[in-house]
Every structure is written in C-alpha cells, then in structure tokens.
Amino acid sequence: MSEVFTGSFTQQEPIPEEGIEAAITVMRSGRLHRYNTAPDELAETVLLEQEFARMVGKKYCLAVASGGYAMATALRAVGVKPGDRVLTNTFTLAPVPGAIAAVGAVPVFVGVTDQLVIDLEDLGAKVDQSDVLLLSHMRGHLADMDALMAICDAAGVTVIEDCAHTMGAAWKGVASGTQGRVGCYSCQTYKHVNSGEGGLFVTDDAVVAARAVILSGSYMLYERHLAGPPAEAFENIRYEMPNISGRMDNLRAAILRPQLRALNEQCARWNARYFEIEKGLRNTPGLTVIERPEEESIVGSSIQFLLTDWSEAAVRDVIARCAQRGVELKWFGGAEPHGFTSRYDSWRYVDAPRMPASDRVLAGIVDMRVPLTFSLEDCALIARIIKAEVGTVYQGGV
Numbered sequence: 327m328s329e330v331f332t333g334s335f336t337q338q339e340p341i342p343e344e345g346i347e348a349a350i351t352v353m354r355s356g357r358l359h360r361y362n363t364a365p366d367e368l369a370e371t372v373l374l375e376q377e378f379a380r381m382v383g384k385k386y387c388l389a390v391a392s393g394g395y396a397m398a399t400a401l402r403a404v405g406v407k408p409g410d411r412v413l414t415n416t417f418t419l420a421p422v423p424g425a426i427a428a429v430g431a432v433p434v435f436v437g438v439t440d441q442l443v444i445d446l447e448d449l450g451a452k453v454d455q456s457d458v459l460l461l462s463h464m465r466g467h468l469a470d471m472d473a474l475m476a477i478c479d480a481a482g483v484t485v486i487e488d489c490a491h492t493m494g495a496a497w498k499g500v501a502s503g504t505q506g507r508v509g510c511y512s513c514q515t516y517k518h519v520n521s522g523e524g525g526l527f528v529t530d531d532a533v534v535a536a537r538a539v540i541l542s543g544s545y546m547l548y549e550r551h552l553a554g555p556p557a558e559a560f561e562n563i564r565y566e567m568p569n570i571s572g573r574m575d576n577l578r579a580a581i582l583r584p585q586l587r588a589l590n591e592q593c594a595r596w597n598a599r600y601f602e603i604e605k606g607l608r609n610t611p612g613l614t615v616i617e618r619p620e621e622e623s624i625v626g627s628s629i630q631f632l633l634t635d636w637s638e639a640a641v642r643d644v645i646a647r648c649a650q651r652g653v654e655l656k657w658f659g660g661a662e663p664h665g666f667t668s669r670y671d672s673w674r675y676v677d678a679p680r681m682p683a684s685d686r687v688l689a690g691i692v693d694m695r696v697p698l699t700f701s702l703e704d705c706a707l708i709a710r711i712i713k714a715e716v717g718t719v720y721q722g723g724v
C-alpha cells in the first residue's frame with residue numbers, strides 16, 4: 327500500500343484567541359468604521375498602521391481593503407495615468423496585472439528566470455519603456471534587490487513592491503517592501519496574516535502617502551491617520567485626489583494586530599515546514615529544487631520546484647498521481663487558467679508578445695501551498711509522495 331496524505335492544503339490556523347477577543351470588543355462597541363471612534367479612542371485601524379509602520383521601519387502606513395487595492399492605489403499615487411505602460415513580472419498572479427488595468431494602464435511583462443525571480447537582463451532591456459515597475463515577489467522569491475534597484479534608479483523608474491508573499495521576508499536583512507517607493511501587502515486568508523480580506527501600504531514619501539490616504543476614502547478626516555503624513559502634506563492633494571473608497575475597518579484591524587505580533591514565530595514555523603519538504607525533494611532525478619540565495623530571509627508559505635523540459639503529458643501525470651495520494655500541486659504551465667493559477671497569456675486584455683525563455687520556465691513550475699496546519703511529519707510524507715511519483719513518471723520517460 328502506498329502512503330496517502332489526508333490533510334487539507336487550504337486549511338489555515340484559527341485566528342488567535344487574542345484577536346477573537348479584540349474583534350468581539352469592536353463588535354460590542356458597534357464602532358466598526360475607522361473614523362467612528364469614541365472621544366480619546368484610537369481606532370484599531372490606526373493602531374495597526376502604527377504597529378506595521380514600526381515593524382517594517384517605514385514612516386507611513388495605510389490599511390486598505392485588499393492587496394490589489396493597495397497596488398492600484400500605489401500606482402495612482404505615484405502618478406500612473408490611463409494609457410501609461412507599467413513594467414511587471416510575467417510570473418505572478420492575476421491581481422497584479424489587474425491592478426495595472428484598474429488604473430487604465432498597460433502591463434509590460436518582464437521575464438522570469440529559473441530562480442523564479444524577475445529577469446534583470448530583460449528588465450534592463452525594457453526599463454526605458456516605462457516610468458514604473460510593479461515588482462511582484464511572486465511566491466516569496468526575491469530578486470537581487472540591490473541590482474534591481476540600481477537598474478531602476480539609473481533609469482528613473484519608480485518601484486512599487488507587491489509583497490503579498492513576502493510579508494516577514496527580507497533581502498540582506500532589509501524588510502521586503504521597504505526598498506521601493508511603496509510596499510503593498512495582502513492580509514487575505516492565504517497570505518501571512520489573515521483577516522479574510524485586507525491590505526497594507528507603506529512608504530516614506532509624504533506626498534505619495536497623502537495621496538493614498540485621500541484615495542482610500544478618508545474624506546477630510548486625514549488628520550486622524552496617525553501613521554500618515556502631517557497635515558501640510560494634504561494642502562493641495564485634498565482637492566486633487568478622488569475618493570475611491572477602499573478603507574479597512576476596525577474589525578479586520580483588531581484581528582490582524584495580534585497576528586502581526588506573532589509574525590516572526592509564524593515565519594519560523596513556515597520555514598521549518600518548507601525546509602523539511604525541500605530536504606525530502608532533493609536528489610530526485612528530473613526534479614530541480616530552487617536554491618534560495620544566502621541574502622534572502624524567506625517565508626516558506628509555499629514551495630516550488632521545476633520539472634524542466636518535461637512534456638505536458640508527463641507533468642499532468644505527476645500532478646494527477648500526487649492528487650490521487652492527497653497531494654495538491656499547481657502547475658504554471660497549463661494553457662488554461664485554473665483555480666488561482668493563470669499565466670500571462672491568459673490575461674488577454676493585455677497584448678503581450680510571447681516570451682520563449684519565460685515560457686520554458688513557466689512550463690516547468692510546480693507549486694504547492696504549505697499551510698501551518700501541516701506538521702513536520704506531514705511535510706516529510708508529502709515530499710516522499712512527490713518524490714516517488716516524479717520518480718515513477720520520470721523512469722517511464724518524460
């Protein structure tokens with residue numbers, strides 16, 4: 327009898343009791359809207375913003391309705407206009423080109439390397455086509471941020487970071503999301519903190535922060551953003567920026583604050599699971615483990631490996647065999663979008679030329695979630711199953 331895994335790949339941990347208590351307190355008060363506070367009360371939303379700004383070492387933080395909203399707001403706030411071109415990763419998820427489309431701009435895709443990061447050579451070749459790069463740290467893989475920032479700085483390109491998968495991660499000890507003009511994070515259930523939906527936006531730029539606060543729907547209550555810029559920053563901006571409501575509420579903020587306090591420990595737990603799986607996958611013929619650079623402090627909330635130059639039929643066989651044994655893998659090479667996974671050529675509102683080198687990488691990317699509800703034994707078992715099934719298919723010829 328071959329081993330079978332029976333756990334769930336989509337089951338997250340419960341909200342910490344402290345978060346549940348805080349949420350109940352907010353509900354009992356009835357003051358869920360961030361600007362609905364009692365005299366001398368600081369809204370949970372404001373406290374969350376102050377705490378997150380301090381945590382990543384940024385001056386300003388804004389809590390919003392989603393990660394996608396944070397990205398679209400960042401694009402608007404740095405001055406992207408309808409029709410502008412915005413550079414972004416070819417290997418990412420649909421909300422990233424979607425945020426560009428939300429402001430009427432046009433994505434220009436930059437290739438992916440076999441390390442699953444943005445191809446800096448391709449970036450160098452395309453950097454003159456745009457003033458903005460929406461950089462997606464897809465699945466937590468950080469590019470060489472020093473080299474990337476040097477390319478963008480030299481070309482006068484503003485970098486906005488999509489940190490949906492890198493909250494808690496760092497490059498050479500620098501928190502992910504703090505090197506670009508704006509860092510955007512998601513608090514959606516499958517990310518590193520869970521309020522169902524939600525997003526965070528950080529920057530050191532007072533003008534960009536002020537624009538974002540007004541855009542998010544602050545009305546003229548912007549002075550109540552204690553993690554926002556000083557009142558002077560809003561002088562003209564309050565007349566110039568439209569109100570495009572996308573605020574976070576106090577209930578979500580209450581749930582998130584205790585999770586942020588526990589983030590470092592949670593990241594260590596993710597990494598223990600990630601490296602257990604990685605260890606089990608090593609030395610599997612036909613399968614390439616992604617070696618993580620020393621400069622990168624990862625958060626292993628998902629793991630990827632490559633089946634490079636395998637036929638579609640062979641990859642599908644591996645995925646089906648693993649599914650039979652309870653292991654849910656996703657494939658970025660599929661021609662049709664499926665579940666949460668899609669590819670740049672499925673976003674047909676973008677007229678994107680084919681990218682053969684990236685196509686070759688995407689065709690080999692197999693991806694798996696690593697929820698914290700897995701034990702280390704679960705992880706070892708999952709790795710054994712993948713290793714065995716990849717081995718069987720590989721022996722048969724790929």
Ligand SMILES: *Cc1c(COP(=O)(O)O)cnc(C)c1O
Nearest residue numbers: 392393394419421488490512514
């Ligand atoms: C989830 C996700 C987002 C957007 O987050 P939402 O909060 O769901 O809008 C952005 N980028 C990537 C890579 C994501 O996975």
